[in-house]
Structure formats: structure tokens, C-alpha cells
Amino acid sequence: MDNKRALIAMSGGVDSSVSAALMKQQGYECIGVNMKLYSGNIEDSAGGKTCCSLEDAEDARSVCHSLGMKFYVFNFTDDFSKEVIDRFVCAYEHGATPNPCIDCNKYMKFSKLYDRAKVLGCDTIVTGHYARITYDSEKNRWLLRKAKNIAKDQSYVLYFLSQEQLAHTQFPLGEFESKEQVRSFADQFDFINARKHDSQDICFVPDGKYAQFLTEYTGKDYPEGQFVDTQGNVLGQHKGMIRYTIGQRRGLGLALPESMYVKYKDMEKNQVVLSTNAELYSDHLIADNFVWSAIDAPTEPLPTKAKVRYQAKEADATATVLPDGRVHIHFAEPQRALTIGQAVVLYDDDIVVGGGVIREV
Numbered sequence: 001m002d003n004k005r006a007l008i009a010m011s012g013g014v015d016s017s018v019s020a021a022l023m024k025q026q027g028y029e030c031i032g033v034n035m036k037l038y039s040g041n042i043e044d045s046a047g048g049k050t051c052c053s054l055e056d057a058e059d060a061r062s063v064c065h066s067l068g069m070k071f072y073v074f075n076f077t078d079d080f081s082k083e084v085i086d087r088f089v090c091a092y093e094h095g096a097t098p099n100p101c102i103d104c105n106k107y108m109k110f111s112k113l114y115d116r117a118k119v120l121g122c123d124t125i126v127t128g129h130y131a132r133i134t135y136d137s138e139k140n141r142w143l144l145r146k147a148k149n150i151a152k153d154q155s156y157v158l159y160f161l162s163q164e165q166l167a168h169t170q171f172p173l174g175e176f177e178s179k180e181q182v183r184s185f186a187d188q189f190d191f192i193n194a195r196k197h198d199s200q201d202i203c204f205v206p207d208g209k210y211a212q213f214l215t216e217y218t219g220k221d222y223p224e225g226q227f228v229d230t231q232g233n234v235l236g237q238h239k240g241m242i243r244y245t246i247g248q249r250r251g252l253g254l255a256l257p258e259s260m261y262v263k264y265k266d267m268e269k270n271q272v273v274l275s276t277n278a279e280l281y282s283d284h285l286i287a288d289n290f291v292w293s294a295i296d297a298p299t300e301p302l303p304t305k306a307k308v309r310y311q312a313k314e315a316d317a318t319a320t321v322l323p324d325g326r327v328h329i330h331f332a333e334p335q336r337a338l339t340i341g342q343a344v345v346l347y348d349d350d351i352v353v354g355g356g357v358i359r360e361v
Helices: 014-025 054-067 077-093 100-119 163-167 179-188 210-218
Strands: 005-009 029-036 070-075 124-126 131-136 141-146 225-229 234-238 261-266 271-275 281-292 302-307 315-321 327-336 343-348 351-360
Touching: 005 014, 005 100, 014 029, 014 054, 014 124, 014 179, 029 054, 029 100, 054 070, 070 100, 077 100, 077 210, 100 124, 141 163
Parallel strands: 005 029, 005 124, 029 070, 225 271
Antiparallel strands: 131 141, 141 351, 225 234, 261 271, 281 327, 281 351, 302 315, 302 343, 315 327, 343 351
């Protein structure tokens, strides 16, 4: 490689710090970048379980200094509000349950940061994600694969990466088999964040109170309405559609003779439809905005494994591309609480075949 310059996305955590050190060891000239994404008050929230705080930026700066790397902070707060928060709000207001971490990766780390890398003359972007990228010379195609540490694998939230992006991206942690190996490596460098906790929460909703965030961010009051069962019988009053997600049982505020769960939300009628657990299962969905990663869009039904949320297990399924480009996925066994707005990602063993956004269940 003629150009051995890498742009490292530095969150302030141990994963991105070790990624930077590994790239330095490979002889790359590394530039560390911390992305300022959210301007809200997150400093003291959730016991420090979120990312993007001032402390995180300073930790990233410290690591870059110890490695002799240039360090920049890029302010992307306006872009983040438009591409991530506004999409999050819109999804909830239309009855979907979004995954803002996927949008952040898609529209910020692998779009805005990718553009900045070109300006800085960097041939590759490096992040601390747990995933792998390999090249299939026979197919002349880059492949996104699961990390060796399956417990930490993040390929699900990276399914959208294009061939060009995969060709100019590296995930050094994909080869590590445990998180302790990563921390031990950081200890060797005396990184300030070697034993720092992992970020867990959405940066703009660090306490997990989505409804409170939505009302404060939009300034709107989301009206109360009816809880109904699948036959339309009224069961009680809900406190606003944004407060409920598919599969939810707790926090409904109802005294019912049996356990009931949120099956779907009828936005036109402002009704939350409840069902028994057995009624939560469905054997098919339709997804759009589909990205075929490992193959071209198949012309025949494709046997595959499908994952319908980050923590879900893969399930046997068949994917069929519809005439309009959307993808119909039929499961061999019914799946619980398929949720509009979440991603569905297809796998062939450890290879990401493709993925899209669930639109119909």
C-alpha cells in the first residue's frame, strides 16, 4: 500500500484505543478523530454508561498523545440531529421502533467521517467495532464477517456497508477472541481507559426514558388513547403511543386476568393493540432499503439465516426479492415480536449476506 495513513474513530473507549495502537504497529500514520455528535447534557447521566461526553473526548486525546498521533475533534452535532435524532423521532411517531446506533454508523461514522478521511488523505477508516472484513478474490468482492468474539460481534449494526466502504475500512478487533485480551493489550500501553466500562446506552437517551426525551425534544404532547385486544375490545387507556414497544408487557398499568403484550400500534386510531404471548409470533416480514453485501440480489428464493434484532438468535428463513426491490422473508418457525423499524440481517455462516429495515409484519 502506497498510502499508509489511517483515520481512527476515537470514542474515548478502550476498543478504539487498542485499534489505533494496532494500526500504529502495522506501520500506519494514524490520525485520531473524536466526533462530537450530541450537544445535550450527558455528562452525569446513567452512571457514565453512554458515549460522547467531554470525558470521553479527553480520554481519546490522552491515548493519541501517548501514541504520538494527531488528534482532532469534529463537530457533527447538526448532522447528528438531522440524520439520527430526527429519524429516531420520526420512526417513533409513525409507530416504528428504530435502532439509532445503526443510523449513527451509517450516516455519521461511515459517511461524514469517510468524507473527512478523503480530505485528510487517509486511505482507510478504522473503528473499534467487533467485526471482520475479508476479500474474496474469486468473487471479486469484499465480505463483512462476524467477529471471532461472537459475544461482542457487531456485524448486525454494520450490514449496510457498501463494497467501496468495506474496501476502505478496517476493524482490528475482529480477530480478538475475548474482551479481556483487548484490555490486556491496553494495559501494556498504560492507556488511561484500559479498564474503562463499555458504553451501553444511546447517547441522547442515556437513562432509557425514550418517551420523556421525545416530549422534551419535540415539545409535543402525545395524546392518550385506548388499549384494545385483537378483537377490538377496549381494555383501558394508554398514556401516548410513543411509550410502548412491540412485545412489551411491563408498565402497561392494566389489571388483566392474563398477561398481555403489545402486539402492534394502530397509529390512525391511536390504539395500542394487546395480545397473548402466543399471538406475538409471526412467520414472515417485508423489509426495504435492502443492501446485498456478499451477493447480488438473488433472482430465486434464497435459503438463509435471519437475525431480526441485535440480541436475537439467527433463525432459518427464505428470502425472496419482490418486483419492487423489497425483500420478503419467510421463517421456518414463527418468530416472536417482529418489530417494524428494526433491521433484519441475513447470514451465511459468519458472512453477512445483506440486510434491510423491517417495514411490514
